[in-house]
Amino acid sequence: MAGVLESVNQRTQLVGQNRLELLLFKLGNSQVYGINVFKVKEVLQCPPLSHLPKSNKVVCGVAHIRGGTIPIMDLSLATGNPPLQDIKNRFVIITEYNMKTQGFLVNNVERIINMNWEMIQPPPKGTGSEHYLTAVTKHDGKLIEIIDVEKILSEVAPVEEEFNQELITEEVSQKAKLSEVLIADDSKIARKQITKTLEQIGVKVTAMNDGKEAYDHLIDLLAQGIDPKEKYAMIISDIEMPEMDGYTLTTEIRLNEKLKDIYIVLHTSLSGVFNKAMVQKVGANDFLAKFQPENLAQVVIAKINPQSSDESKTS
Incomplete structure (x- = not known):
């Protein structure tokens, strides 16, 4: 032992x-x-x-x-x-x-x-x-x-699922109505937590149960003539998932010429410096440790309304 x-x-x-x-x-x-x-x-x-x-x-x-x-x-x-x-x-x-x-x-x-x-x-x-x-x-x-x-x-030990509502300005609210986010997570609880945070912002959510399901969905959109990077403001993906993990999902997306520019955030209960290094290796845009609704909300808001992020840095 x-x-x-x-x-x-x-x-x-x-x-x-x-x-x-x-x-x-x-x-x-x-x-x-x-x-x-x-x-x-x-x-x-x-x-x-x-x-x-x-x-x-x-x-x-x-x-x-x-x-x-x-x-x-x-x-x-x-x-x-x-x-x-x-x-x-x-x-x-x-x-x-x-x-x-x-x-x-x-x-x-x-x-x-x-x-x-x-x-x-x-x-x-x-x-x-x-x-x-x-x-x-x-x-x-x-x-x-x-x-x-x-x-x-x-x-x-239930986690806090609320965040500072002052983050949602009128401008953010308006842009959120026009935004959609794809999430991939095999935990039903995690999907609910992420969805609740995004819906509080006003963002539409499409949820998949694992990386393969998410990737197949993206390929299906392409087959229908729909550009996934125009449809989704970002992808929020867990790392540990059946069939295809988040690292592999990110790698496959980056290797696909028609998908490679999609903004990807890896959101995981796996923590540590190692995972941040892996994020850079596979080409994800950001890494978030679960579950911190305030941090998650800030990342989503910064993507759908970059001006709000710039203002917070100068204030």
Whole structure:
């Protein structure tokens, strides 16, 4: 276990090639789950926990790890399953999402596997809207379920979804009515959050569930004689998505002569200097860490009304 993540920093070459690595784990039964290694900071046996009064029932307590205090959530309970027992003999996956660190209590951690995003599929249709899956895949004949962590975090610790309405001047409001933005994100919660922010500005939104769906949509528009860069003020894309990730989507768009000038913002819970370097490598215009409605609103407003951005810089 101690060495399972020691080479994570050497795995960055996978990103940008539509590949990922999943850390596999179980929550108490035979079902195998996966989480992107790039979200994982550390794996350790569950440390002593301190009770947090009035905390969400999913939060087992807080742990003091490497000089910081981190909330530990029972991932089994958070996904509607029975709570894990014998906590001290279970494991914690320390993760970073949306610039926050938290731990997820799991039954046991297995291994890391290398996969292509094309092998990662959306949840089967007919599973309803209450599940906690963002994708599924198969490995060695076993079904692997990838949990929608953003949905869990939004339920345990809801993020602020409002922003300073003074950003929306009369001029911005008028230009927003004429603007449309294409978003691509495999998380239903993330799509709702982004859409709410954009609709508050007054921008029309077209939402796609992953990068491949977004790219196929752009190609379909071209086939209809519609210029996507005239239709959309910008594309806001997640990075981690089934079938085609955000880096690959950006690369494919830049390689297409008729699409290459579209303004692209990569919007992701993956954080760190590395991702900013990847943004430049694949040719995206901007990078935003999830979910910060104020920053998102500022980026969109600056694109649809550049004058407002210039004025804010000189004021």
